[in-house]
Amino acid sequence: MTYAFPLPIPTLTTERLILRAPRETDFPAMLAFNDSPRSGFVGGNAPRQQIWRGLLANIGHWALRGHGFFSVDTKAGDFIGRIGVIHHDGWDEPELGWHLFDGHEGHGYCVEAARAAKADYHARLTHAPLISYIDPANPKSEAVARRLGAAPERETVFFDKTINIWRHTGPEVQA
Numbered sequence: 001m002t003y004a005f006p007l008p009i010p011t012l013t014t015e016r017l018i019l020r021a022p023r024e025t026d027f028p029a030m031l032a033f034n035d036s037p038r039s040g041f042v043g044g045n046a047p048r049q050q051i052w053r054g055l056l057a058n059i060g061h062w063a064l065r066g067h068g069f070f071s072v073d074t075k076a077g078d079f080i081g082r083i084g085v086i087h088h089d090g091w092d093e094p095e096l097g098w099h100l101f102d103g104h105e106g107h108g109y110c111v112e113a114a115r116a117a118k119a120d121y122h123a124r125l126t127h128a129p130l131i132s133y134i135d136p137a138n139p140k141s142e143a144v145a146r147r148l149g150a151a152p153e154r155e156t157v158f159f160d161k162t163i164n165i166w167r168h169t170g171p172e173v174q175a
Helices: 024-034 037-041 048-065 109-124 137-145
Strands: 019-020 069-073 080-085 095-100 132-134 152-160 163-167
Touching: 019 109, 024 048, 024 080, 037 132, 048 080, 069 109, 080 109, 095 109, 109 137, 132 137, 132 152, 137 152, 137 163
Parallel strands: 095 132
Antiparallel strands: 019 069, 069 080, 080 095, 132 163, 152 163
8 A cells, every 4th residue: 555645745856866755665775775884874784673763753854843854766766865954852953964875876966966955945944054964984975065065063972973063054045
């Protein structure tokens, strides 16, 4: 049975991507990502039940806060990752976060989707700048942040790990 999502989660379209509401059919790809080395910077190797709860928590995030992770598809229909703005209890500020699944980095998808998610957040909710929590051992994520115009602001301890907070500017101004 397929259930239609009653939450007003926008669908965003970029040149090559579709950012859409999460759905149950995303779960197997989320499990595969969790079991891959790529998930190490976002808590990887969590029990299956925690990944399921993460999918449900994201839906709840949209319901309570009006933002969350989008599921990102290529226009060909490949589910390639999750990108969006999240702000969990105890976090410093709303975070622009991203993770792409195996085989999809190096194509500019992350920056393209993150720009769209950031623009949507600023257009619908607030112009306040966002942060990204980035492990200093993750240069690929730092490169994405730089391409998005963010800069390292300070160190903090996050989930018992010293990480950097990167500050994004407010809404992008089109020249």
